[in-house]
Amino acid sequence: MVPTLLEILLHFIWPVQCPxxxxxxxxxxxxxxDALLGETMxxxxxxxxxxxxxxxxxxxxxxxxxxxxxxxxxxxxxxKYKGMRSLGPPLGRALGRAFEAPxxxxxxxxxxxxxxxxxxxxxxxxxxxxxAIWRLPVVDGLAWAGRRxxxxxxSAAQRRDLPExxxxxxxxxxxxxxxxxxxxxxxxxxxxxxxxxRRVLEGAGASVAALVVWTASEGRxxxx
Numbered sequence: 001m002v003p004t005l006l007e008i009l010l011h012f013i014w015p016v017q018c019p020x021x022x023x024x025x026x027x028x029x030x031x032x033x034d035a036l037l038g039e040t041m042x043x044x045x046x047x048x049x050x051x052x053x054x055x056x057x058x059x060x061x062x063x064x065x066x067x068x069x070x071x072x073x074x075x076x077x078x079x080k081y082k083g084m085r086s087l088g089p090p091l092g093r094a095l096g097r098a099f100e101a102p103x104x105x106x107x108x109x110x111x112x113x114x115x116x117x118x119x120x121x122x123x124x125x126x127x128x129x130x131x132a133i134w135r136l137p138v139v140d141g142l143a144w145a146g147r148r149x150x151x152x153x154x155s156a157a158q159r160r161d162l163p164e165x166x167x168x169x170x171x172x173x174x175x176x177x178x179x180x181x182x183x184x185x186x187x188x189x190x191x192x193x194x195x196x197x198r199r200v201l202e203g204a205g206a207s208v209a210a211l212v213v214w215t216a217s218e219g220r221x222x223x224x
Contacts, residue, residue, distance in 0.1 A: 028075070030093070033091070034097060036066060037065045037072075040064065041064040042061055044059050046191075047059075062188065062210070062216070063095070064188065066214070068187055072215050073215060075214075080118065089129035095130055096129065102182060104182045105179040107181070109126070109183075110183070111123075112124075139173075139176065141169050142201075162193065167193075169204045183198060185211070186214050188213045189217045190217075
């Protein structure tokens with residue numbers, strides 16, 4: 001695609017280009033993202049089988065944009081480890097276009113680990129983009145109950161070995177009793193962190209309408 005004069009001028013002011021097609025003056029093209037999410041998945045959040053699930057009828061759905069491989073994974077790595085925080089909202093908007101919004105009252109992102117050198121929460125950025133499409137407010141009230149290392153580089157068994165109380169609803173955060181909420185994260189590997197988040201929200205009196213992630217690792221799993 002031949003860039004317009006406006007795009008050329010913008011590129012001189014803010015020199016970025018789409019990591020998928022190379023278009024200048026674009027953090028990432030919406031059309032590229034929509035094509036990337038051509039095979040989205042609606043899964044059972046407990047066993048990661050097809051949703052609705054005959055074995056876990058009460059489990060909320062897990063909306064997955066793509067498998068954690070190839071270009072979707074590359075984009076997430078740019079967002080998380082290369083400082084490209086501007087990718088977060090477009091990824092969320094792409095998820096919002098790919099899935100129909102569930103009946104819900106708000107979006108709850110997974111929190112950034114305490115002491116993380118990143119300085120920004122990629123899940124919150126994705127949630128803000130999703131909010132723009134689904135017209136649901138972001139309710140940023142989850143927090144880690146203590147300092148804990150991130151999940152990157154840990155084995156599947158170590159990822160699953162999360163204490164039940166590893167997350168909490170922040171004191172002073174808005175009450176969520178009686179509200180229907182959607183949990184938002186960047187990637188689902190074993191699903192342990194998402195499961196702990198769901199339990200915290202339910203313990204605070206809310207119900208979880210769905211969980212949404214940009215990518216997920218392949219394969220079914222046993223219930224946690």
